[in-house]
Amino acid sequence: MSVIEYDVIVIGAGVSGLTAGTLLAKHGLNVALVTTGEPTACLSTGCIDVCSVSENPLQAIVSLPQRHPYHLISIKNIRQSLRDFQQAMTDVGMPYEGSPENNRRVLSAIGTFKTTCLTPVTMQASPQNEDEKIHIITFAGLKDFYPGYIISRHKNASFSIYDAGVATTMGISANFENEAFLEAFMLWLEKQNIREDKIAFPAVLGLESASAIVKTIESRMECPVFEIPTIPPSMPGRRLFNHLKDHFRRHGGVIYWGWPVVGVEKSGRKIEAVIAESQGRPNSLNAKAFILATGSFVGGGLHANRDSIVEKVFHLPVFLPGKRETWFDHDYFSLSHGIGQAGVAVDSDFRPVDCPWDNVFACGAILAHTETLKNGCGHGFALATGQAAARSCLECIR
Amino acid sequence: MIKTDVIIIGGGATGCGIARDLALRGIPHCLIEKGDYAAGATGACHGLLHSGGRYVVSDAIAAKECYDENMILRRIGEKCVEPTGGLFVRLTGDSKIFRERFLRSCEEIGIPTEIMSSTKALELVPNLNPEMEEAIRVPDCSIDPFRLCMLNMRTSEIKGGLSFIRHKVTEIVKSHGRCIGIKATDMVSGEVKEIHGNIIVNASGAWTNLVAGLAGCEVPLTLSKGSLVITNHRLTDMVINRLRPPSDGDIIVPNEAVCLAGTTSLMVEDPDKISIRSEEVDIIIGEAGRMVPHFNQTRIIRAFSGVRPLLKSQKLDSREISRGFQIIDHQNGMYSIVGGKLTTFRLMAEKMVDTIMNAFNLKRACETAERPLDGQDELSGYPLSKRLSDMKNIVCECELVTRREVERIISQTGTRHVGDIQHRTRLGMGPCQGGFCTFRALGIMHDMDILTAEQSVQSLREFLQRRFRGIRGALWGDQLREEQLVEYIYLGILAMERNK
Numbered sequence: 001m002s003v004i005e006y007d008v009i010v011i012g013a014g015v016s017g018l019t020a021g022t023l024l025a026k027h028g029l030n031v032a033l034v035t036t037g038e039p040t041a042c043l044s045t046g047c048i049d050v051c052s053v054s055e056n057p058l059q060a061i062v063s064l065p066q067r068h069p070y071h072l073i074s075i076k077n078i079r080q081s082l083r084d085f086q087q088a089m090t091d092v093g094m095p096y097e098g099s100p101e102n103n104r105r106v107l108s109a110i111g112t113f114k115t116t117c118l119t120p121v122t123m124q125a126s127p128q129n130e131d132e133k134i135h136i137i138t139f140a141g142l143k144d145f146y147p148g149y150i151i152s153r154h155k156n157a158s159f160s161i162y163d164a165g166v167a168t169t170m171g172i173s174a175n176f177e178n179e180a181f182l183e184a185f186m187l188w189l190e191k192q193n194i195r196e197d198k199i200a201f202p203a204v205l206g207l208e209s210a211s212a213i214v215k216t217i218e219s220r221m222e223c224p225v226f227e228i229p230t231i232p233p234s235m236p237g238r239r240l241f242n243h244l245k246d247h248f249r250r251h252g253g254v255i256y257w258g259w260p261v262v263g264v265e266k267s268g269r270k271i272e273a274v275i276a277e278s279q280g281r282p283n284s285l286n287a288k289a290f291i292l293a294t295g296s297f298v299g300g301g302l303h304a305n306r307d308s309i310v311e312k313v314f315h316l317p318v319f320l321p322g323k324r325e326t327w328f329d330h331d332y333f334s335l336s337h338g339i340g341q342a343g344v345a346v347d348s349d350f351r352p353v354d355c356p357w358d359n360v361f362a363c364g365a366i367l368a369h370t371e372t373l374k375n376g377c378g379h380g381f382a383l384a385t386g387q388a389a390a391r392s393c394l395e396c397i398r
Numbered sequence: 399m400i401k402t403d404v405i406i407i408g409g410g411a412t413g414c415g416i417a418r419d420l421a422l423r424g425i426p427h428c429l430i431e432k433g434d435y436a437a438g439a440t441g442a443c444h445g446l447l448h449s450g451g452r453y454v455v456s457d458a459i460a461a462k463e464c465y466d467e468n469m470i471l472r473r474i475g476e477k478c479v480e481p482t483g484g485l486f487v488r489l490t491g492d493s494k495i496f497r498e499r500f501l502r503s504c505e506e507i508g509i510p511t512e513i514m515s516s517t518k519a520l521e522l523v524p525n526l527n528p529e530m531e532e533a534i535r536v537p538d539c540s541i542d543p544f545r546l547c548m549l550n551m552r553t554s555e556i557k558g559g560l561s562f563i564r565h566k567v568t569e570i571v572k573s574h575g576r577c578i579g580i581k582a583t584d585m586v587s588g589e590v591k592e593i594h595g596n597i598i599v600n601a602s603g604a605w606t607n608l609v610a611g612l613a614g615c616e617v618p619l620t621l622s623k624g625s626l627v628i629t630n631h632r633l634t635d636m637v638i639n640r641l642r643p644p645s646d647g648d649i650i651v652p653n654e655a656v657c658l659a660g661t662t663s664l665m666v667e668d669p670d671k672i673s674i675r676s677e678e679v680d681i682i683i684g685e686a687g688r689m690v691p692h693f694n695q696t697r698i699i700r701a702f703s704g705v706r707p708l709l710k711s712q713k714l715d716s717r718e719i720s721r722g723f724q725i726i727d728h729q730n731g732m733y734s735i736v737g738g739k740l741t742t743f744r745l746m747a748e749k750m751v752d753t754i755m756n757a758f759n760l761k762r763a764c765e766t767a768e769r770p771l772d773g774q775d776e777l778s779g780y781p782l783s784k785r786l787s788d789m790k791n792i793v794c795e796c797e798l799v800t801r802r803e804v805e806r807i808i809s810q811t812g813t814r815h816v817g818d819i820q821h822r823t824r825l826g827m828g829p830c831q832g833g834f835c836t837f838r839a840l841g842i843m844h845d846m847d848i849l850t851a852e853q854s855v856q857s858l859r860e861f862l863q864r865r866f867r868g869i870r871g872a873l874w875g876d877q878l879r880e881e882q883l884v885e886y887i888y889l890g891i892l893a894m895e896r897n898k
Contacts, residue, residue: 045891114893146841152851231887297882304874306680324676328873332866333896335889373889
């Protein structure tokens with residue numbers, strides 16, 4: 001078995017894990033991140049939801065129930081994590097718009113408005129009300145995007161269809177990275193005689209250079225252009241992940257990709273190492289501290305049995321929202337399903353409560369009482385808890 | 399106003415069977431169903447075409463009826479019956495006395511059996527519990543209840559029979575004490591249709607007493623809730639029964655790509671207010687797992703309940719009530735037909751139509767046992783070659799349904815209901831339970847101008863609630879994980895709300 005030594009190992013490559021890892025790497029620590037593969041961030045809209053229950057996200061956080069883990073972080077630090085994120089994204093060429101004082105609206109693929117805080121620049125021009133005149137461009141055969149759903153709520157919207165030669169989100173996005181394709185598309189678009197004020201696209205405008213592609217179309221068409229996030233696979237989510245990943249690596253972080261953690265080595269009140277498999281071969285990743293950022297059920301950090309919920313890496317105690325019968329309401333749209341409370345409870349240092357080890361920290365969606373959907377606190381919560389857990393970890397090591 | 403001879407209330411197997419029989423005997427008729435075909439107990443059963451073995455010890459008459467009907471349906475309904483064969487498995491501790499009575503009763507009735515060692519049984523069904531004592535082979539089959547109803551209705555349609563689905567009977571029209579017609583409300587438009595006929599047949603299953611009540615009649619029933627779970631793949635190619643007196647969770651039936659297991663039996667009051675409890679799910683999985691141990695680790699994709707309308711009885715355990723059927727003449731132009739089983743639906747229809755022919759003083763023999771079901775040639779079936787022929791345009795990845803197939807069903811039936819596409823193509827029947835493909839199917843319906851954009855969104859909303867009722871009882875493990883993703887997509891990414 002190979003043995004590799006680090007200062008800190010982060011488990012999970014989502015927004016919280018990458019954020020925690022980057023902060024530690026910036027402080028000069030030797031950080032490695034181990035992941036089974038793509039995080040759920042790749043399935044997301046790429047928007048940074050901080051807290052969507054009222055107009056002002058920071059005030060909304062204050063009004064959350066007492067046991068919400070957001071209360072473990074000062075507003076100053078939450079603000080700092082958002083500022084650091086915006087700076088990092090500007091540096092890598094994918095700026096994020098918005099401010100932590102104001103939520104904004106993003107048009108969804110079904111014509112509703114999703115409330116969020118920071119949006120990628122490609123969604124900056126997303127309309128803020130149902131009356132704005134928009135023209136939607138869609139692509140022949142794209143099976144997860146139906147402009148009709150949007151037009152049902154936006155009477156001033158119309159659409160045209162372009163045949164991109166391929167019909168998948170990834171395929172069309174890759175085509176947009178090709179200059180000849182973009183030019184042919186622009187020639188077609190210019191002939192469409194679009195009279196509306198804005199042009200909307202499903203989010204397929206390129207892989208990593210989406211902001212530049214949006215700018216090109218805007219200047220040629222002389223009107224604002226924006227992307228509408230699609231159901232997975234979601235390009236804005238993937239771009240967010242790729243940029244955060246590159247950012248982490250630029251600061252010296254190492255990523256073990258496709259290495260599921262299958263065991264731990266412990267000694268007294270410390271975890272000594274996690275055992276991760278690469279192609280079936282075990283590797284011991286030793287470190288002074290460990291940050292658990294494996295996400296909730298979708299991310300794979302939690303697993304529900306018929307009568308219990310387990311945390312998969314360290315088998316930490318998990319807050320259980322009652323018996324299975326109480327996990328889900330009967331109303332699908334309730335947003336208050338008991339299962340939203342499930343997760344790992346942490347103390348003010350982001351150490352799991354009743355954890356037998358002193359050098360384990362947790363952040364992101366795996367935390368108990370988060371209720372991500374109900375509170376609209378997705379990536380914003382991941383950024384803030386990622387930094388907070390990293391800060392505690394830093395103190396622990398020094 | 400519409401005039402016909404016979405009005406059938408209820409589009410389950412019994413009602414559809416009656417429509418076919420009337421059609422073949424040349425009697426004009428009109429069928430009214432408040433939901434879709436097979437929406438009640440017919441669609442919420444195992445889909446087991448009984449050999450009779452299940453009832454052979456307790457109810458010889460019902461067992462014999464099952465066996466005879468099994469033989470008939472195999473012959474006339476090739477496209478909706480899969481002749482899987484079945485095994486009655488005896489586990490350690492199961493009564494030997496019951497085994498003897500089982501074998502003796504099968505012989506008396508004429509149900510062919512073959513006693514098998516566990517080794518032989520394991521060769522046939524490798525997933526069986528290797529600790530079993532023995533197995534007895536019987537001629538059980540798997541049957542598709544949706545398809546069965548639709549094929550029966552095809553004959554009615556060919557012969558000019560009328561049918562209105564999504565129409566709820568709200569009134570029975572009477573004149574001089576006789577039932578002369580009904581009023582039915584279109585559940586979509588709210589429009590009311592008045593239909594007059596000489597005879598009304600109440601074949602509304604668990605709702606029989608409610609419908610009879612509209613005519614001032616009573617049909618005392620015991621309503622017995624039976625719950626079932628569906629696995630995400632086929633753990634057995636044969637029907638598996640437990641060799642013991644009927645009890646919870648002792649039947650597993652393969653159907654297309656999945657397996658159904660059940661049932662429980664609990665008395666209920668209101669057929670419109672039933673839901674499955676997690677304890678029932680655990681019992682079914684535990685019991686099914688004793689026959690097929692792999693069941694304990696297999697992903698459950700759906701858990702649901704149906705209601706059996708049983709003849710009222712003093713017996714406290716609803717399992718002891720006869721599964722025989724009865725025709726009740728209300729002496730006012732209305733008949734109710736209750737009890738029975740999916741397996742015996744054709745026989746029930748035959749007896750019902752015999753009664754009607756008598757009342758009309760007409761003589762024409764029943765032909766439903768001899769003639770193959772109409773419309774079987776048109777069924778697409780489940781050949782993979784067909785499902786994979788247009789890989790680029792797959793709408794439902796779980797069940798490999800193409801956009802072309804969805805469009806074909808929409809044009810053919812003119813349906814405005816996504817459920818109709820599901821029953822006809824299996825769209826949305828796989829592990830994600832329509833979480834991804836229904837959004838697409840409704841988008842396609844809008845593209846084809848079948849639904850307005852507003853209606854698509856409303857249908858999607860209703861679908862999500864309906865879907866959730868079916869999967870709520872199966873939420874743990876990977877099914878919970880996928881459900882959280884689907885919830886995240888609709889309520890998070892798409893920001894869907896409860897109402898407009």
